[in-house]
Amino acid sequence: MNRDIPEFSLQRMPIYLNYLRSLPDDGSLNYISSGAIAQALGLGEVLVRKDLAYTGCAGRPKVGYPRVELIAALEKFLCINDFKSAVLVGAGGLGSALLAYGGFENYGIELACAFDNDPAKVGTTIGGKPVLPISELDEGCKKYGAVLAIIAVPAQAAQQTAEELVKAGIKAILNFAPVQINTSGDVKVINIDVAANLAILASML
Amino acid sequence: MNRDIPEFSLQRMPIYLNYLRSLPDDGSLNYISSGAIAQALGLGEVLVRKDLAYTGCAGRPKVGYPRVELIAALEKFLCINDFKSAVLVGAGGLGSALLAYGGFENYGIELACAFDNDPAKVGTTIGGKPVLPISELDEGCKKYGAVLAIIAVPAQAAQQTAEELVKAGIKAILNFAPVQINTSGDVKVINIDVAANLAILASML
DNA sequence: TAGATTGTTAATCGATTAACAATC
DNA sequence: TAGATTGTTAATCGATTAACAATC
Numbered sequence: 351m352n353r354d355i356p357e358f359s360l361q362r363m364p365i366y367l368n369y370l371r372s373l374p375d376d377g378s379l380n381y382i383s384s385g386a387i388a389q390a391l392g393l394g395e396v397l398v399r400k401d402l403a404y405t406g407c408a409g410r411p412k413v414g415y416p417r418v419e420l421i422a423a424l425e426k427f428l429c430i431n432d433f434k435s436a437v438l439v440g441a442g443g444l445g446s447a448l449l450a451y452g453g454f455e456n457y458g459i460e461l462a463c464a465f466d467n468d469p470a471k472v473g474t475t476i477g478g479k480p481v482l483p484i485s486e487l488d489e490g491c492k493k494y495g496a497v498l499a500i501i502a503v504p505a506q507a508a509q510q511t512a513e514e515l516v517k518a519g520i521k522a523i524l525n526f527a528p529v530q531i532n533t534s535g536d537v538k539v540i541n542i543d544v545a546a547n548l549a550i551l552a553s554m555l
Numbered sequence: 556m557n558r559d560i561p562e563f564s565l566q567r568m569p570i571y572l573n574y575l576r577s578l579p580d581d582g583s584l585n586y587i588s589s590g591a592i593a594q595a596l597g598l599g600e601v602l603v604r605k606d607l608a609y610t611g612c613a614g615r616p617k618v619g620y621p622r623v624e625l626i627a628a629l630e631k632f633l634c635i636n637d638f639k640s641a642v643l644v645g646a647g648g649l650g651s652a653l654l655a656y657g658g659f660e661n662y663g664i665e666l667a668c669a670f671d672n673d674p675a676k677v678g679t680t681i682g683g684k685p686v687l688p689i690s691e692l693d694e695g696c697k698k699y700g701a702v703l704a705i706i707a708v709p710a711q712a713a714q715q716t717a718e719e720l721v722k723a724g725i726k727a728i729l730n731f732a733p734v735q736i737n738t739s740g741d742v743k744v745i746n747i748d749v750a751a752n753l754a755i756l757a758s759m760l
Numbered sequence: 761t762a763g764a765t766t767g768t769t770a771a772t773c774g775a776t777t778a779a780c781a782a783t784c
Numbered sequence: 785t786a787g788a789t790t791g792t793t794a795a796t797c798g799a800t801t802a803a804c805a806a807t808c
Contacts, residue, residue, distance in 0.1 A: 358799065360758065364751035368733050372710070383765065391735050396801060399766065411765045411807045428758045436753065443652035448749065450648045453733065457754035498757055505577070522756035524749070528573050528658065530596045538759050540752050544653065544729070546569035547745050548641065549662035551727035552703055553565065553633045554743050561775065588789065601777060604790065616783045616789045 359401045364457070365391060366401065367424040370417060371456075383414035430458035435496040437520075439511050440503035441466040441481050444526060448500060450477030462494035484514075491518035501525045512539075564606045569662070570596060571606065572629040575622060576661075588619035635663035640701040642725075644716050645708035646671040646686050649731060653705060655682030667699035689719075696723035706730045717744075 369391055373379055384402065388395035402415060407423035409415040425431060436454065438445055441464045454461050466472060467484045474481050482490050491499075499520040503511050508527035515523060522538040525531050528546060531539055574595055578584055589607065593600035607620060612628035614620040630636060641659065643650050646669045659666050671677060672689045679686050687695050696704075704725045708716050713732035720728060727743040730736050733751060736744055 356799065360755055364748065364754050394801065409766050428754055434757050443655045447648035447652040453750035454753060457750055457757065459753055459757055497760060498753060521760050524753050524756060538756050540756055542747060542749065542752060543569065544747065545658035545662055547747060548659060548664055548703060548729050549569050549633055550565060551729060551743050551745055552639050552662065552664055555702060555726050563775065599777065614790050
């Protein structure tokens with residue numbers, strides 16, 4: 351949709367959006383300068399201007415960027431208005447926490463349901479989301495029209511899970527299992543390895 | 556400790572380590588080539604060689620890298636042998652999941668305890684880890700000799716939490732709150748915003 | 761107008777890749 | 785030896801920063 355933008359600029363878009371949304375909405379701050387944003391987020395101000403230029407929202411010399419318009423432009427850029435459905439596989443500790451987490455709605459994403467192979471969990475709801483058996487993964491993804499998936503299964507099950515998700519029509523995967531997932535075709539994958547990140551921090555000391 | 560290495564190389568070190576540890580340990584694979592590693596992880600093979608060179612483990616032309624030695628070199632590089640203590644602030648859904656997660660030990664990190672301001676949680680244990688009141692944060696960090704911390708509190712509490720952690724001697728923070736944290740001095744921070752990552756994926760479709 | 765801020769073009773920096781010599 | 789693989793040096797690529805003109 352917006353693919354002619356540097357990868358790293360794209361990664362910063364949600365950061366800008368979060369920050370702008372956190373600002374007071376009482377009319378005291380109708381415009382904000384790239385310098386102010388840069389300082390708040392620890393970025394260079396030229397970088398901020400370059401990034402914001404991709405949203406198509408023009409700033410005004412001397413005053414800055416119109417806050418409300420800029421938020422709208424970022425939301426449009428991130429396609430937040432066309433609601434997308436996501437499913438989660440693996441309703442363990444992390445999976446359950448994500449099911450109960452409300453933050454996805456800030457980005458127009460509905461986490462619709464979870465899949466798990468534990469009979470004790472199947473049939474229950476977690477965070478108000480139904481837990482379905484893995485055997486219904488294909489059917490469930492299609493029912494909800496899911497294009498996004500979160501993998502929160504143990505490492506050894508991640509690859510097979512990913513393949514089943516792709517077969518079920520999933521186009522992008524957020525993978526919490528600490529293994530590389532190989533996907534066919536043009537499926538996007540982002541890996542988040544929490545322990546590895548803590549290890550990186552530890553080794554930087 | 557190892558600071559003359561590109562940031563991105565450092566980020567890949569845990570990936571190499573995870574992969575090598577996942578290989579069969581039955582003597583069938585005493586050496587592994589950079590090409591094999593590269594293919595498994597979806598990286599360029601020259602890049603793999605450059606990265607591995609930082610560990611000091613020399614590969615052998617024609618055979619590859621000695622698997623066991625390479626694992627040891629990566630562990631040494633990541634300082635996995637000098638055990639470090641971490642604390643967690645915010646024992647909500649995500650925090651609780653992290654407390655119960657055993658993966659930090661793979662990197663020589665012990666998640667020692669949690670802090671929360673919910674009286675119903677204080678005094679209990681989650682994942683075997685005691686939950687202490689926020690008022691004991693300083694004391695608790697020092698008791699466990701913690702240098703690492705995980706912030707899993709709501710966004711509006713993150714900055715203050717970070718400041719208290721730094722005062723308590725914490726040197727690096729893994730921040731799950733979707734806000735920029737400003738730290739004084741040379742405290743390292745890595746941010747993980749789960750919802751933002753899903754949003755990035757969604758916008759790439 | 762003068763000054764502040766945007767937006768763009770050029771320069772720099774860092775990371776990746778390509779080419780190739782060294783080695784077992 | 786010939787061939788495979790490492791390790792290094794140079795080239796490329798992409799992202800960030802610097803310089804500066806444009807604008808309100």
